Amino acid sequence: MTERIHxxxxxxxxxxxxxxxxxxxxxxxxxxxxxxxxxxxxxxxxIQSDVQDGVVLEGGPxxxxxxxxxxVELVREVGLGDTLIGTNPKVRGSYIFRRGRFHEIPAGLQxxxxxxxxxxxxxxxxxxxxxSRLLWDFILPRQPIGEDIALGRLLRYRFGNGIVDTLVAxxxxxIYAGDIDQLSTWMTVPQLLEFQARxxxxxxxxxxxxxxxxxxxxxxxxxxxxxxxxxxxVSDGLEHLARQVAERITQYGGVIHTGQAVEAVEAHGPHxxxxxLADGRHIDADQVLLAxxxxxxxxxxxxxNRDLAEPLEEIPYADLAVIGAVYRPTAFSRPLDKTxxxxxxxxxxxxxxxxxxxxxxxxxxxxxxxxxxxxxGRAGDTTLLSLSDDALLARYRQELAFxxxxxxxxxxxRVFRIPRAMPQYVVGHKSRVDRLRxxxxxxxxxxxxxxxxxxxxxxxxxxxxxxxxxxxxxEWSD
Numbered sequence: 001m002t003e004r005i006h007x008x009x010x011x012x013x014x015x016x017x018x019x020x021x022x023x024x025x026x027x028x029x030x031x032x033x034x035x036x037x038x039x040x041x042x043x044x045x046x047i048q049s050d051v052q053d054g055v056v057l058e059g060g061p062x063x064x065x066x067x068x069x070x071x072v073e074l075v076r077e078v079g080l081g082d083t084l085i086g087t088n089p090k091v092r093g094s095y096i097f098r099r100g101r102f103h104e105i106p107a108g109l110q111x112x113x114x115x116x117x118x119x120x121x122x123x124x125x126x127x128x129x130x131x132s133r134l135l136w137d138f139i140l141p142r143q144p145i146g147e148d149i150a151l152g153r154l155l156r157y158r159f160g161n162g163i164v165d166t167l168v169a170x171x172x173x174x175i176y177a178g179d180i181d182q183l184s185t186w187m188t189v190p191q192l193l194e195f196q197a198r199x200x201x202x203x204x205x206x207x208x209x210x211x212x213x214x215x216x217x218x219x220x221x222x223x224x225x226x227x228x229x230x231x232x233x234v235s236d237g238l239e240h241l242a243r244q245v246a247e248r249i250t251q252y253g254g255v256i257h258t259g260q261a262v263e264a265v266e267a268h269g270p271h272x273x274x275x276x277l278a279d280g281r282h283i284d285a286d287q288v289l290l291a292x293x294x295x296x297x298x299x300x301x302x303x304x305n306r307d308l309a310e311p312l313e314e315i316p317y318a319d320l321a322v323i324g325a326v327y328r329p330t331a332f333s334r335p336l337d338k339t340x341x342x343x344x345x346x347x348x349x350x351x352x353x354x355x356x357x358x359x360x361x362x363x364x365x366x367x368x369x370x371x372x373x374x375x376x377g378r379a380g381d382t383t384l385l386s387l388s389d390d391a392l393l394a395r396y397r398q399e400l401a402f403x404x405x406x407x408x409x410x411x412x413x414r415v416f417r418i419p420r421a422m423p424q425y426v427v428g429h430k431s432r433v434d435r436l437r438x439x440x441x442x443x444x445x446x447x448x449x450x451x452x453x454x455x456x457x458x459x460x461x462x463x464x465x466x467x468x469x470x471x472x473x474x475e476w477s478d
Contacts, residue, residue, distance in 0.1 A: 006032040008287040008472065009275045011262045011300070013038030014045025015458055016449045016465045017291030018245045019074065023469035025252040032476060034254040035283070037275070039261035043246045046421055047458075049237025050324060050414050054367045056237045057324030059416030061458055062355070062373070063231040064238075068459035070466065072232055078244045083236055087229035087339070088362045095341040096125055097403055098166060102341060105167065110206035111189050112168040117203070120163075130162025138201045145196065148427050151188055152181035158202050170342035174353055176456060177318040177422040179379040187425035187454070233361060238458075265290070265300045271445035271475075287445045287472055291465065293317065293420060294452040308439040311432040315452050317420035319385050320377035323396045325410035326369045333405055336370070341403070350376050350384075351399045369411065374400065379424055389415045423452035447472060 008024060010017045013036055021036045042048075046060035064071040066086075075084055095102040106119040114120050120131055137158045145154070151172070155164045169180040176183060185192055195205035234240050246256055261278040268274065271286040290297045298312035340355040355373040374396050377384050387395070392415055400406050433453060440446065449468045451461050 005284055005286050006476075007283070007285045008032060008034045008289070009273075009283055009285040010034070010036040010289045010291055011265075011275065012036075012045070012291035012296075012450075013040070013043035013242075013246070013256065013258065014291060014450075014461075015047060015242060015245075016045075016451070016461045017289070018043060018242060018249065019462045019465035020289055020291060020449060020469040020472070021249045021254050021256075022078075022245050022252075023466050024473060025249055025254040027473070029253045030476075034249075035285075036249070036254065036256045037260045037262050037277070038256065038258045039278075041259045043256065043258065044239050044242035046418055047238050047242050048416060049239035051237050052326075052412075053369070055326055055369050055371050056235070056357070057326070057371055057373065057414055058238060059322050059324065059414065060418060060421075061238065062357075063233050065457055065459055066227060066230060066232055068457065068463070070462040071459040072227070074245070074462055075234060075241055078241070078248050080234060080241060080244055083234045083240065084227055084232050085235045085362050086227040086232050088359060089228055091337065091339055091359045094339045096166065096170065097341050097343045098125065098347060104338075108210065109167075110210045111191050112171050113192070113195070113202055113206040114163075115203070115207040115210040125166060126162050130160065130166070133160030133162060134203070136160070137203050140200070142196055142200050145185075145193065148184050148186045148430065150181055150427050151183045151185045151192075152179075154185055154192060154196075155180075155202075165346050166344050170344050170352070173345075173378065174342060174375075176425065177320060177352075177377055177379060178424050178426075182379065182424070182426045184425050184427045184429045187429045229362075235361075235363065262300065264303060267301075267304045267443060267446065270443065273445065285445075287447070287475065289447040289449060289468065289472065291449050293450060294423060295420060297448060297450075305439065305443070308436065308443075311435040311439075312452075314432055315429070316379075316424040316426060318377055318379045318422045318424060319381065320375070320418040320421040321384055321392060322416040322418070323374045323376070323392065323413060324371060324416070325374070325396070325413040326371045327406070327408060327410050329368070329370050331406050331408035331410075332370065340373075343403070345378060349399050349403075350395055351403070352376065352378060354400070354403070372400070372410075377421070385417055385419055422456060423450075425456075445475065 010021050017036055021034060025034050048059040050057040093105055096105055103125040106123045108115045108119050143157050155168060172180055195202050199205040262275055263278050264276040265288055266274040273285050273288045275283040294312040294315040298309040302309040336356040336359045339360040342353050343349050343351050351374050353375045357371040393413055447468050449465045453464055
């Protein structure tokens with residue numbers, strides 16, 4: 001290629017790739033072509049929703065964090081604002097399942113750290129020995145941290161194993177599906193490093209941060225778009241958002257190719273790339289954006305840039321499985337009075353958490369059925385996805401009977417498998433990301449985005465993809 005063409009190719013039709021494509025084409029493409037390739041026959045990536053008779057079972061993420069407004073803003077921008085709902089105002093918090101029964105999570109936690117000891121003393125979640133170990137936090141010297149430290153190492157030193165294994169690890173597993181003893185503090189809960197710098201005691205620093213927060217008001221904030229609570233979702237499934245963004249892309253002149261796998265990307269120089277499809281076609285482009293998981297991006301570039309491929313290959317992932325099951329109300333002998341429950345790894349169960357969907361969300365109408373979501377998958381578990389659907393469902397029913405006493409068969413159930421679903425922000429992740437950024441500066445017209453950068457949630461993916469798209473559009477006028 002000797003003459004620069006005007007074609008942007010995006011690989012990956014998850015929320016990152018869709019957002020980038022949408023941002024690129026929304027302001028007009030002129031003579032430029034913007035093509036998106038997705039290997040599956042549907043867009044959305046890990047976002048997948050099963051909707052039947054008004055019952056929504058999310059097979060991937062189910063919520064949008066309101067304090068990060070990028071996702072809610074996108075929902076409104078593509079015309080789905082009237083489908084947004086918040087959490088159920090009548091239900092607050094979730095349970096921890098430990099030693100055969102449910103325990104309420106103590107109030108006043110700041111990023112999983114107690115802001116005081118009164119609620120901990122009153123809770124029956126921890127033993128007296130585990131509670132007493134928290135007092136060490138007030139007398140132990142600061143731990144040398146260096147550039148980074150494993151979250152588990154920091155917290156076990158200050159608090160002991162009890163609260164870490166029982167409370168903090170399950171809460172973070174719901175976000176990262178990770179091993180707390182490998183997760184990077186810098187990348188997951190950097191506030192703890194700030195706490196440690198301010199005060200020898202993490203509890204005391206967390207208390208001061210908690211007191212300094214603005215007091216909650218009865219009215220929803222402007223950034224939440226009128227929605228109360230911490231989270232929002234789309235009432236007819238988050239996959240609707242992905243489809244709507246895709247529709248807008250085509251309306252604005254972009255082209256989406258589903259069922260088209262990309263085998264490799266070749267680089268012939270700055271702004272000179274070739275995207276190789278599985279059917280053998282070569283697509284020339286002056287811009288390429290890989291909006292795929294890190295390990296896939298590594299495979300696509302390994303033939304021409306090992307310095308870029310290596311940090312991508314070093315990012316581990318965890319497998320996930322989500323089981324959605326729908327029951328009659330009579331199946332439950334206890335009230336579903338929280339959003340659900342978390343299960344510590346120390347309980348020896350495969351299930352990591354359960355969501356009581358109808359209790360969590362403020363659905364506008366009452367539906368006869370009661371949907372439950374159960375989560376499976378922990379960092380390092382390589383056997384999960386080798387189980388058949390029948391085996392996973394049998395395990396789920398056995399464990400739900402133990403946890404909740406539910407013995408009725410569900411009216412129907414769905415198994416969602418997500419291999420290598422969650423990037424693991426293990427110690428050293430920041431340096432890997434820095435290496436990626438450094439390599440990208442050497443290849444004008446080549447870009448990366450995705451959840452493996454600096455945020456695993458939908459708003460994080462939308463924020464980063466929007467930023468990358470802005471940089472790409474700036475190149476169009478160069």
